[in-house]
Structures are given as C-alpha cells and as structure tokens.
Amino acid sequence: MEIYKRPNGDVKWYEITDGDLYMKRREFLKNTGRIALIAATALVLPPFSRSAWAQDAGIEFGGLGKSIYSTDDKSNTYRQATTYNNFYEFGLGKGDPARFAPKVKFKPWSVSIEGLVRKPETIDIDALIRRHPLEERIYRLRCVEAWSMVIPWVGFPLADLVKRAEPLSQARYVQFVTLKDPQRMPGQRSTVIKWPYVEGLRIDEAMNPLTILAVGLYGKILPNQNGAPIRLVVPWKYGFKSIKSIVSIRFLKDQPPTTWSLLAPREYGFYANVNPTVDHPRWSQKTERRIGELGRRETFMFNGYGEYVASLYRNMDLRKHY
Ligand SMILES: Nc1nc2c(c(=O)[nH]1)N[C@H]1C(S)=C(S)[C@@H](COP(=O)(O)O)O[C@H]1N2
Ligand SMILES: [Mo]
Numbered sequence: 234m235e236i237y238k239r240p241n242g243d244v245k246w247y248e249i250t251d252g253d254l255y256m257k258r259r260e261f262l263k264n265t266g267r268i269a270l271i272a273a274t275a276l277v278l279p280p281f282s283r284s285a286w287a288q289d290a291g292i293e294f295g296g297l298g299k300s301i302y303s304t305d306d307k308s309n310t311y312r313q314a315t316t317y318n319n320f321y322e323f324g325l326g327k328g329d330p331a332r333f334a335p336k337v338k339f340k341p342w343s344v345s346i347e348g349l350v351r352k353p354e355t356i357d358i359d360a361l362i363r364r365h366p367l368e369e370r371i372y373r374l375r376c377v378e379a380w381s382m383v384i385p386w387v388g389f390p391l392a393d394l395v396k397r398a399e400p401l402s403q404a405r406y407v408q409f410v411t412l413k414d415p416q417r418m419p420g421q422r423s424t425v426i427k428w429p430y431v432e433g434l435r436i437d438e439a440m441n442p443l444t445i446l447a448v449g450l451y452g453k454i455l456p457n458q459n460g461a462p463i464r465l466v467v468p469w470k471y472g473f474k475s476i477k478s479i480v481s482i483r484f485l486k487d488q489p490p491t492t493w494s495l496l497a498p499r500e501y502g503f504y505a506n507v508n509p510t511v512d513h514p515r516w517s518q519k520t521e522r523r524i525g526e527l528g529r530r531e532t533f534m535f536n537g538y539g540e541y542v543a544s545l546y547r548n549m550d551l552r553k554h555y
Contacts, residue, residue: 289461351398
C-alpha cells in the first residue's frame with residue numbers, strides 16, 4: 234500500500250535545472266535506488282500496475298517561500314493527507330482516491346481562463362509551476378462532514394491569476410470547473426453527481442490573500458488523489474469549496490451553480506463558511522475530529538481565519554447565506 238506514495242524515477246518532465254522547481258539531486262539518487270526495490274515488490278501486488286508510480290507525485294520542489302499565513306497546529310502526516318480523501322471522481326469511499334487516482338496520467342494539463350476578462354488565456358500548468366514563485370502554506374482544512382486535517386500546501390495566491398486575467402468591472406464571481414473525463418475518472422460513470430464538479434467564489438473571496446491554488450503538499454508535487462495538478466484551497470470554508478483538478482476558471486456576472494448546493498440546496502449553500510453556530514441539517518458543526526486524534530475539538534468561526542476574512546461578510550446574515 235506504500236507504493237503509490239513513493240517518488241519515482243521518471244525524470245522526463247522535471248529535467249529542469251534553470252527554473253524555480255527542481256528535484257534535489259540527492260533525493261533523485263535515493264529514489265532511483267528505491268525504484269528497483271519497489272518494482273520487485275510490485276510483482277507480488279497484482280492490483281497495481283507499474284504506471285501506479287509513473288507519476289510526478291512526491292517529487293520535491295526547491296526554493297519554496299514561507300508564508301505568514303501558516304498555522305502552528307501540528308500537521309497531519311503525508312500518509313493521512315494522501316490516503317483519506319474526498320474526490321468523488323474516483324469513488325465515494327475515503328480510500329478510493331488513493332487506490333484509483335495514482336494510476337491516472339494527468340499530464341499535460343492546462344487551465345483556461347475565460348469569461349469577463351481582458352486577457353483570456355490557456356495556461357500550461359507545467360510551465361506555470363516552473364516559472365511562478367511558490368510558497369509553503371500550512372492550513373487547516375475542515376470538511377463539512379466534521380473532520381479536519383492540517384496540511385502543508387505548496388502553492389500561490391489565486392489573486393495572482395485573477396490580476397493577470399484583468400477582470401472586467403462586471404465580473405463579480407469566479408467559477409471553477411474540474412476535468413470531465415469518465416475514462417480517467419471512473420467515478421464519473423456514476424450519476425449521483427452531475428459532472429463536472431463545479432465550484433465558485435465571489436471575486437473578493439477569490440482575491441483574498443488566504444485563497445490559494447495548490448500544486449503540491451509537504452514540499453512535493455501534488456498526488457493525484459489530492460487534486461493534481463492544480464486545485465483550490467480556501468481554508469475558511471468547508472472542504473467541498475476546495476475544488477480539485479481544475480481545468481477552467483471563469484469570470485461571471487452572476488453567482489454560479491456549485492456541485493453540492495445543486496445536489497442538496499437545503500444542506501449546502503454557496504458560501505459554505507465554516508460556522509459552528511449553523512448546524513448541518515443532519516449533524517452538528519460545533520466540533521470536529523482532527524484525523525489522527527481521539528477526542529473532538531471545538532470548531533472555530535471561519536475555521537479560525539476570522540481576522541482575515543470576517544470583513545468580507547460584514548453585512549450578511551450567515552444563517553441565511555450558509
Ligand atoms: N473535483 C473535486 N474536488 C473536491 C472534491 C470532489 O469530490 N471532487 N471533494 C471536496 C471535499 S468534500 C473535500 S473535504 C476536499 C478534500 O481535499 P483533500 O482530499 O485534498 O484533503 O476536496 C474537495 N474537492
Ligand atoms: Mo468535504
């Protein structure tokens with residue numbers, strides 16, 4: 234079960250020595266050493282094909298900046314963060330993404346910037362990761378199902394891309410769309426959800442410095458099950474807002490539909506701010522279970538990020554706009 238979390242020796246994509254991203258030579262040597270060992274083990278583990286690790290997940294970034302927005306909470310382990318996931322495109326179980334997503338080839342990958350902008354474009358994600366300054370941000374992620382984790386993300390502010398797109402003044406919302414490809418994402422053959430997964434933010438939420446696009450975790454390239462190669466992280470909102478494997482970012486005049494509020498509008502709203510005073514119709518939101526801990530923790534308003542985001546909702550009734 235260790236196999237799909239291992240770094241690998243596929244050097245093609247990251248034979249990059251002049252960019253912001255490089256694989257540490259020492260790591261590389263260590264990893265190639267491991268490959269032979271892993272390959273031998275693989276022969277006795279039939280469910281996993283060799284391609285299970287012919288991926289970039291696990292390759293280390295160099296030159297990461299540190300972030301003032303990081304929490305000092307103790308991080309969860311890499312193993313917890315990469316084996317306990319919600320990613321319905323790969324199945325409904327928490328273990329399904331780690332089991333099925335690593336086999337999939339998610340490259341090349343591009344994200345289209347569309348809608349009410351002066352500069353629509355299609356961004357190649359390999360190139361972006363190489364050129365754009367990246368930093369480490371340790372964030373709490375609180376799932377609406379009342380569990381939480383602390384994850385050191387690698388990413389950059391979404392605001393960087395928003396500014397680069399030069400939104401028109403009519404653009405008030407941003408919509409995000411996940412890849413739709415039932416071949417590569419077998420969970421999409423089920424019709425529980427209307428695919429593709431979609432999410433949205435108000436433009437001021439998108440511009441908030443806490444909102445990041447993540448391309449890695451624990452200093453390494455994002456594993457597929459965590460939303461490779463690029464996913465949103467909005468730490469003051471319930472986990473479902475943090476949409477994975479994004480292919481389009483659209484600037485819109487009107488509030489866009491979002492997957493969970495389409496599915497169950499009484500249970501999931503557009504805003505989805507972490508709020509211990511507004512219960513989910515079927516369970517309390519007052520406490521949470523930090524993965525790896527036995528007891529429960531108190532849940533904080535805006536997941537503890539109120540000093541940065543409470544002003545965004547100054548004149549709003551958050552019981553109504555849940
Ligand atoms: N495309 C897509 N994005 C998604 C989901 C999903 O099913 N599909 N699940 C969401 C939910 S409910 C949570 S809690 C987080 C979990 O992120 P993690 O697995 O990286 O911790 O991803 C979110 N992003
Ligand atoms: Mo979630």
